[in-house]
Amino acid sequence: MWNFWKKRMQTGLLTEHPELETQQHTIAKTLKDQVKRHFAGSLAIRMVDSGSCNACEAECNALSNPYYALERLGIHFVASPRHADVMLLSGVVTANMWPYVMDCYEQLPAPKWVIALGDCPTNLSVFDKTFAIQGPVGESLPIAHIIPGCPPDPLTIMQGMLDFLSLLETQNIEHSEC
Numbered sequence: 001m002w003n004f005w006k007k008r009m010q011t012g013l014l015t016e017h018p019e020l021e022t023q024q025h026t027i028a029k030t031l032k033d034q035v036k037r038h039f040a041g042s043l044a045i046r047m048v049d050s051g052s053c054n055a056c057e058a059e060c061n062a063l064s065n066p067y068y069a070l071e072r073l074g075i076h077f078v079a080s081p082r083h084a085d086v087m088l089l090s091g092v093v094t095a096n097m098w099p100y101v102m103d104c105y106e107q108l109p110a111p112k113w114v115i116a117l118g119d120c121p122t123n124l125s126v127f128d129k130t131f132a133i134q135g136p137v138g139e140s141l142p143i144a145h146i147i148p149g150c151p152p153d154p155l156t157i158m159q160g161m162l163d164f165l166s167l168l169e170t171q172n173i174e175h176s177e178c
């Protein structure tokens with residue numbers, strides 16, 4: 001599989017926008033360094049879809065493909081909140097999903113952070129508030145960082161994660177000793 005992508009990169013099919021390529025390499029390198037610094041090289045993320053249109057998830061899924069290959073930077077998506085450092089929350093947070101979102105948050109071991117993926121969790125994006133929607137959740141859930149966009153593309157998500165890690169840096173939070 002890797003040989004397939006390597007060949008495509010060598011033939012230029014993935015390098016039509018060299019500036020994006022350079023930007024991606026720079027973000028990836030810094031991200032890897034920051035994950036090493038703050039999370040001993042392994043940042044675990046529990047993704048929660050609280051009622052999204054699925055576009056945010058599709059962009060997030062792209063991070064696992066051989067081009068972005070987020071795992072090589074030490075960032076892993078995990079199945080249990082008990083194994084996670086961060087909850088990545090997408091969607092408008094429907095009333096039906098709200099108890100599960102809170103359950104997930106409570107099960108994250110401290111110190112824990114919530115990152116809002118896309119515009120939905122904090123401002124509902126293209127959706128209107130109805131009786132079936134609990135969000136926006138900014139006041140009821142401590143959102144540490146927002147990755148804006150509708151949906152944010154993979155590079156924006158990587159940059160958003162980097163901004164979150166830089167935030168930890170400014171707050172002087174060291175997690176790597178844990």
Ligand code: SF4
Pocket residue numbers: 051052053054055056090091092117118119120124125126149150151152
């Ligand atoms: S932010 Fe936009 S793309 Fe993401 S779930 Fe909401 S409507 Fe969909």
